[in-house]
Amino acid sequence: MNQQPKLSLARRGIHQVIKLISQLGSKNKLNILIYHQVVTQRDPMRPDEPTLDEFTQQMALIKQYYQPIALSKAVELLAQSKLPANSICVTFDDGYLNNMTVAAPVLNAMAIPATLFVATRFSHGENMWNDNLTDLISDDNRNKFDLSLIGLGICFVETVDQRRKLAGKVIMKVKYLNYGERAKLVNQILLVNGRFSAPAKMMTPTQLQEIALSGFEVAGHTQDHPILAVLNKQEQHQQISQGKGELEDWINGEVKGFAYPNGKWGKDYNETSLQVLTQCNFNYAVATDEGISTPKTNPLQLKRFTPWQKDLLKFHLKLLINTVKPTV
Ligand SMILES: [Zn+2]
Incomplete structure (x- = not known):
């Protein structure tokens, strides 16, 4: 090298x-x-x-x-x-x-x-909660996300830039919750939007x-x-x-x-x-x-x-x- x-x-x-x-x-x-x-x-x-x-x-x-x-x-x-x-x-x-x-x-x-x-x-084998949210929103097979659970309603995204901004917004909404509550809420968001799997990181x-x-x-x-x-x-x-x-x-x-x-x-x-x-x-x-x-x-x-x-x-x-x- x-x-x-x-x-x-x-x-x-x-x-x-x-x-x-x-x-x-x-x-x-x-x-x-x-x-x-x-x-x-x-x-x-x-x-x-x-x-x-x-x-x-x-x-x-x-x-x-x-x-x-x-x-x-x-x-x-x-x-x-x-x-x-x-x-x-x-x-x-x-x-x-x-x-x-x-x-x-x-x-x-x-x-x-x-x-x-x-x-x-x-x-x-489980990924971090923030990566799970980012990976969900980065999935370019979807452009509509139900984020009513955190008060954001139904969100539509098209560009990578919009996806990145939305992921950042969602992460900030849940970051400061107690970790138990946060894990539960992130799992619910994943379930509502059709749970997906990502390789272990x-x-x-x-x-x-x-x-x-x-x-x-x-x-x-x-x-x-x-x-x-x-x-x-x-x-x-x-x-x-x-x-x-x-x-x-x-x-x-x-x-x-x-x-x-x-x-x-x-x-x-x-x-x-x-x-x-x-x-x-x-x-x-x-x-x-x-x-x-x-x-x-x-x-x-x-x-x-x-x-x-x-x-x-x-x-x-x-x-x-x-x-x-x-x-x-
Ligand atoms: Zn860290």
Whole structure:
């Protein structure tokens, strides 16, 4: 595999300058990238998911201009204020099979470590509720959907753009419901519209064990991917500790890291979530709040940031800005 990003000479010079600026201002500052899926072909319903080619280029860029490091190791070094300049971590949320089939070969070829945060309910062939809704609405054999159950009535769509917007609207309508109620409602929507089947998208326990054995870190992401902030302490504890226990059984190893579903402080997780993680002996947790983490950052509230730019120079510049802008 070509491990050099495809760049013209002029662009290579600019990237080198960005690297040097970053080098000067990035000791003890940790960039953590967040991904979900890496797809072999552009998925028009999920246009932000990088293709294999885009992901390969991004990984080649961080290999060339940063120091990719395992997240658990980075957390230790950050706590001791010994994190080298230009350190960067790669993470994936949810446990998609294409992390193993598409992303892992790229990461292995470049010796880039990564952490996979897995919601365990979806490891036995069932897809995530949001994917079920997206797949239903993306089905181009249908252009009429009965969404009366969530107050949207009968909706007609023709273009992919309309389908994507409708899927986004439906997901937002149900996302913040308690996970039990949400699962029930999504099943009803699927039933009303003629239940359909889609290939299983997530890794199984055996695949998780395999990927853990091959050197990837497997870490917690609850069982049902609930919005923790809408749950009481007992429900949060159940979701977090049982998800951890299942993963530990499957990979036959310890799970020390966690990612908050959806991941925004206050809105998606709260003080109670932090208490539960401490009780469950997690060493670190990552949010989706953007920014950079320093030795002063609570290790249970590490920030994550991915520049979604497809252009590599913009991607690199955004990372630089994230690194050098003053922290709050
Ligand atoms: Zn997630």
